[in-house]
Amino acid sequence: MEDLTIILRQHPFLRGLSDEHMQTLIGCATNVRFAENSRLINEGELANKFFLIRSGRVALETEVSGRGGIRIQTVGPGEVLGWSWLISPYRWHFSGVAVMDTRTIALDAECLRNKCETDAHFGYEMLKRLASVMERRLEATRLQLLDMYGITSSGVMP
Amino acid sequence: MKDELANRSLPMSDAMMTYPVTIRKVIWENDDTFTLTLDMNGTLGEFSFLPGQFNMLYVYGIGEAAISISSDPSRTGTLDHTIHRVGTVTTALSQKKRGDVIGVRGPYGSSWPLDVAQKRDVCVITGGIGLAPLRPVIYSLLKKRDEYGRIIILYGGRSPLDLLYRVELERWEDAKNVEVLVTVDRGDSSWKGHIGVVTSLLSYIKLDSRNTIAYVCGPEIMMKYTIDELERRGLPLDRVYLSMERNMKCAVGFCGHCQYGPTFICKDGPVFPLPRIRPLLDRKEL
Amino acid sequence: MVIIGFTHFDELLSALRKRDYTVIGPVARDGAIALDVILSASDLPKGCHDEQQPGSYFLRHEEDEAIFGYVVGPQSWKKYLYPPRLKLFSAKREGKGFEIVSDSATPSPKYAFLGVRPCEIGAIKINDSVFDGGQYSDARYVSTRKDACVIAVNCTRPAGNCFCVSMNTGPRATHAFDLALTEICENGTHHFVVDVGSELGQSILEDVTHRQAEKNEIERALDLLSTSAAGMCKSLETEGLPQLLNDNYEHPEWDDVAKRCLACANCTMVCPTCFCSTVDDITDLTGDHAERWRRWDSCFTSDFTKIAGGNIRMSTRTRYRQWMMHKLAHWHDQFGTSGCVGCGRCITWCPVGIDITHEAQHIRETSISTINS
Incomplete structure (x- = not known):
């Protein structure tokens, strides 16, 4: 348990979290490794976990008929995977595939949700951190949507 | 600076004059981007440039495009230009083969300060x-x-x-x-x-x-x-x-096309220290 | 100062021709004052007086003998200093390549510009800074300009859209001329009070019959010029103008002016300082010969800012804003002066009479400070 606290403290998502909240959180945490090509989450399934990525890389995939799995984004060290655990109906919208050996801290979703409900301060702390991740992720997605390298170019071009 | 640049670049007796050079190699980087290696030996004398500068490449009878130089500045004799096929001139450039001749004038613009x-x-x-x-x-x-x-x-x-x-x-x-x-x-x-x-x-x-x-x-x-x-x-x-990138016709500050607020991208840029253009970046349709 | 009588005016033209100058000056043509080759004083527009209003120009003929009784027409000296169309080079196909067979070195004639108004001297000084003031020089401009003789004519009457006093360029020429004339045509007198501005001017003068000016003749000329200055119909408040426009980059007036502006580019064509150009590449049918031409362009045209990713300025609103901000704000950063000399051409020749002085004044009166720059 001592080790896990140290690991958790090092993760950017939990930077600056109070000791009290860390204690609340640690009861829901387990250390999980994923081998290359294994799946962390599956599109449509119950979102019963939330991952803090320690090392490696996870690709978010969605299945498109006729095109197979399309990779939308990757998340890596210091980032988090998934927010469907917090938002009803708690189902994954994407699949998550480890593209290389990946180490994570898995947080049990139900455990975490219950603690958020009973401890509003803790809940708000989690929500703030997650909202910030979502905001950055949304911003990045907007940029990706622009397909900015599609026709435009830069430097000095014709 | 003016004299120094003039010594190292193409003759600039007429700012808009182009010089024929031979294509030594064409490499396709992807579906619509290719790199032309130009033979700069011959009548032009020594050509040198600073990282970030660009040339105007001319296709006979078609027109000119501003293209950054993408080769090693310490390499002599040849120059690389990596070109995205998007318009008339770049499409014409994309059809050129080894041994074909295009026009070059330059180098123009500011450089990345090392x-x-x-x-x-x-x-x-x-x-x-x-x-x-x-x-x-x-x-x-x-x-x-x-x-x-x-x-x-x-x-x-x-x-x-x-x-x-x-x-x-x-x-x-x-x-x-x-x-x-x-x-x-x-x-x-x-x-x-x-x-x-x-x-x-x-x-x-x-x-x-x-x-x-x-x-x-x-x-x-x-x-x-x-x-x-x-x-x-x-x-x-x-x-x-x-x-920065803007439309360029002359590359020497005469044609007005590349104006970006108070700056001319062709001669004040294309490379800028950020503070110089920071306020301009948020201006729509500048 | 000296006096040249009207009857000796042709001697001035002869003196210029003797020095191999092609004399260019005002002629009345198609109901307006244009610029063309002048062979004798009789080519000059006698008794012509222009009436200019926003979007309106009218040339009135009277019985007087004045040959400079009007102000500026739609053309300016840029027509000669950097022509509307200029061949940059010709090339011919050679095997897999091409060869340059001629370049733009073909020299232009040695021009004497006759009837250059003080605001136009201001414009030529600005042209100098554009084409010969920086890292690069336009060789043809430089040689044409260097060889040009400037015979200025001071304005004893402003036209309806003039505001040279605001822009500090007129109505009296103070520098950058060889000779400057003030035409006096009243009460049976018809002569020119002449300022000499250079050694060339002095040497030309020596070939023309003249006499020392009397004190009262000089006073009369200065009097007419100060009356002219006081009688300017328009003004442009220049104090803090670049900052004002920068602060009002998103002012609603740009939307309003866009509703009126036709994006016809007239203002840029008639403006004596607008210098934008583009290039045309052409070949003959066989493809054996190619040419590259430079021609005037305008920031109002739809593809002016086209780049690989699209078009930067997509609306008339942003094109008008670019034109006016370039002229009155960015020009200061680029060339150290305003790009406007107060000649009023853009107001006169705008088909819908958009008035740059009104636009600037309106923004001043309703300024919003949106952007700090």
Whole structure:
């Protein structure tokens, strides 16, 4: 348990979290490794976990008929995977595939949700951190949507 | 500076005069981007340029396009230009073969300042064809590797197949104390690298905000987001340089097309210290 | 100062021709004052007086003998200093390549510009800074300009859209001329009070019958010029103008002016300082010969800012804003002066009478500070 606290403290998502909240959180945490090509989450399934990525890389995939799995984004060290655990109906919208050996801290979703409900301060702390991740992720997605390298170019071009 | 440049460049008796040169090699980098290697030996005398500068390439009877020089500045005799096929002139250029002749005049514009990077870390952040005008910088940094700190190259492309200079990216990664992170907007299941916008790569590197120079080149929107991210990471904005793009007809400040507020991209740029154009970046349709 | 009588005016033209100058000056043509080759004083528009209003120009003929009784027409000296169309080079196909067979070195004639108004001297000084003031020089401009003789004519009457006093360029020429004339045509007198501005001017004068001016003749000329200055119909408040426009980049007036502006580019064509150009590449039918031409362009045209990713300035609103901000704000950053000399041409020749002085004044009166720059 001592080790896990140290690991958790090092993760950017939990930077600056109070000791009290860390204690609340640690009861829901387990250390999980994923081998290359294994799946962390599956599109449509119950979102019963939330991952803090320690090392490696996870690709978010969605299945498109006729095109197979399309990779939308990757998340890596210091980032988090998934927010469907917090938002009803708690189902994954994407699949998550480890593209290389990946180490994570898995947080049990139900455990975490219950603690958020009973401890509003803790809940708000989690929500703030997650909202910030979502905001950055949304911003990045907007940029990706622009397909900015599609026709435009830069430097000095014709 | 004027005389110094004139000595090293093509004869400038007439600012708009082009000089015929032979294409020595054509390399297709991806479906719509290719690199022309031009033979600069012959009647032109010695041609030299600074990283970030560009030439006007002329196709006989078709017209001219402003193209950054993308080869190693210390290499003599030939010049590379990596060109995105998008308009009439670049399409005509794409049809040229080894042995064909095109016109060249230049080099024009400002360059990436390497002196400010001495003893500091350098972070090159680029997207799409924006890597082309930065390649001469990377060559120059690697040539004098010991004069600089860490070298970080962050590069974003549309898809794995769209990435430029793939062989060289791997070679650079192997160089001493160089980190190369590549990301694409769309990957498939064979792509093991990063997927996402180039700014997201910044979260995977340790940026020494007190001691880093950043060179940024890519679509304007990408550069804007990159600047925001660098600012969030605490990098002083006077250590950020970027390269801008506008329509260019003359490249010498006479035609007016490339005006960007108070600046002419062709002669004041294309490379600017960020503070000089920061207020302009948020102006719509400037 | 000296006096040249009207009857000796042709001697001035002879003196210029003797020095191999092609004399260019005002002629009345198609209901307006144009610029063309002048062979004798009789080519000059006698008794012509222009009436200018926003979007309106009218040339009135009277019985007087004045040959400079009007102000500026739609053309300016840029027509000669950097022609509307200029061949940059010809090339011919050679095997897999091409060869340049001629370039733009073909010299222009040695021009004497006759009837250059003080505001136009201001414009030529600005042209100099554009084409010969920086890292690069336009070789043809430089040689044409260097060889040109400037015979200025001071304005004893402003036209309806003049505001040279605001822009500090007129109505009296103070520098950058060889000779400057003030035409006096009243009460049976018809002569020119002449300022000499250079050694060339002095030497030309020596070939023309003249006499020392009397004190009262000089006073009369100065009197007419100060009356002219006082009688300017328009003014442009220049104090803090660049900052004002920069602060009002998103002012609603840009939308309003866009509703009226036709984006016809007239203002840029008639403006004596607008210098934008583009290039045309042409070949003959066989493809064996190619030419590259430079021609005037305008920031109002739809593809002016076209780049690989699209078009930067997509609306009339942003094109008008670019034109006016370039003229009155960015020009200061680029060339150290305003780009406007107060000649009023853009107001006169605008088909819908958009008035740059009104636009600037309106923004001043309703300024919003949106952007700090």
